[in-house]
Amino acid sequence: MPRKTSSTSASTHTKPLALSQLHIRLEGLEKEHQSLLKKIKRKRTELNNFVENMRSLATEVFQKATPSFTKMSELDKEIHTLFAEIFSSRKFGKQTEKKVKAVYLNLQFTGIISPKFASEDTDQELDEMFEDSQQENDSSQENNSHNNQYQQTQRELASPSATRTEESRKIRQTFLRLAEIFHPDKVKDSETQMNHTEIMKEINKAYQEGDLARLLEIEQKHKVGESIDNNSEDDLSRKCQTLEQQNEILITQYENLKRELRLAKNTPEGTMVSDSRKAAKLGIDAIEQMLKSIDVQINLVSEIRDFVKRFKNKDITIQEFLDGPESLYSLKQEMMEDMLEQMLSELDGMVRF
Known part of the structure; x- marks a missing residue:
């Protein structure tokens, strides 16, 4: 008698078409998921390293x-004090006093000394000088606003919105799932409690920072992800939907990290790091070069301080004072302005950091 073959045996080992399509879809989503997690980890590390370089460079510069x-601060105070003594102790004609005050104000406008607010009795000519410089001051404020774009963007990223609310909900779901597993109170063994406590610190930090990628990394590291039946259409569909939602959030997180890094590099401190790296490739010590530039400015301001002191002590005439120090004649005005602008830009960036 011939052996009977079961008509259902072949179909038992053949997966339905819907399941096969779901498996293909799930495989693609999982590949995208893992790729996004790796890209976010690299970009997060790059951003953290760059910020740390900014801090280290700023610390080294200040030291x-x-x-x-x-x-520089002492010289600045000395010059302001000298001019105060000049205006209080010496008597000038009206026009001469205007010219001397104009010299004092010009030193402030060019950034050689710190600015001081004009008194209420400042005459019309000096008021006009202040008005002429207002456009330059407005431009400086605009630049400062641009440099603070990084901090503003950070606040924008933290602001609530409809999209952020949905993302926050997904992040919270992942957080609660992990917290349920790793909460120290869930176990009694002291060693396991200590281990769970450290894991919970990572989980809390990632949750507070809205870092879904890090939460998912923790989940994968400890292999506590949701298990599914690969032969269940419902399980596969649910898993695909979960991955789609997570991947959308991960894409946003990756784009935000790229933007944060770009903005960090565009700040004065970030530019200093970039310039320092470029200089290092050329064998140049950027900080040493900056210190030399500051020394040049110190020498210039010291000479101006001595020159003002000579005028206060009546060692030079009014006309000689208005003509300026003789050693400055050899410098072209354009070169002086460029030099001062560069130095003040470097100093301003370090002070604001």
Whole structure:
């Protein structure tokens, strides 16, 4: 008698078409998911390293430049004090007094000394000088606003919106699932409690930062993800939907990290890091070069201080004072302005950081 073959045996090992399509879809989503997690991890590390470089460079600059900054501050105070003594102790004609005050104001406008507010009795000519410089000050404020774009963007990223609400809900779901598994109170073994406590610190930090990628990394690291039946259409569909939603959030997170890094690099501090790296490739010590530039400015301001002191002590005439120090004649005005602008830009960036 011939052996009977079961008509259902072949179909038992053949997956329905819907299941096969779901498996293909799930495989593609999982590949995208893993790729996004890797890209986010690399970009997060790159951003953290860059910010740390910014802090380290700023710390090094302040440590090395503190004596120079102190000297500049002392010179600035001396010059303001000298002019105050000149205006209180010397008697000038109306036109001469205007010219002397104009010299004082020009030193402030060019950034050689710090600005002081004009008194209420400042005459019309000096008021016009202040008005002429207003456009330049407005431009400076605009630049400062641009440099603060990074901090503003950080606040924008933290602001609530409809999209962010949905993302926050998904992140919270992942957080609660992990917290349920790793909460120290869930176990009694002391060693396991300590281990869970450290894991919960990572989970809480990632949740507070809205870092879904990090939460998912923790989930994968400890292999506590949701298990599914690969032969269940419902399970596969649910898993695909979950991955789609997570991948959308991960894409947004990756784009935000790229934007944060770009904005960090565009800040004055970020530019200093970039310039320092470029200089290092050329064998140049950027901080040493900056300190030399500050020393040049200190020498210039010291000469101006001595020149003003000579005028206060009546060692030079009014006309000689209005003509300026003789050693400055050899410098072209354009070169002086470029030099001062560069130095002040470097100093301003470090002070604001």
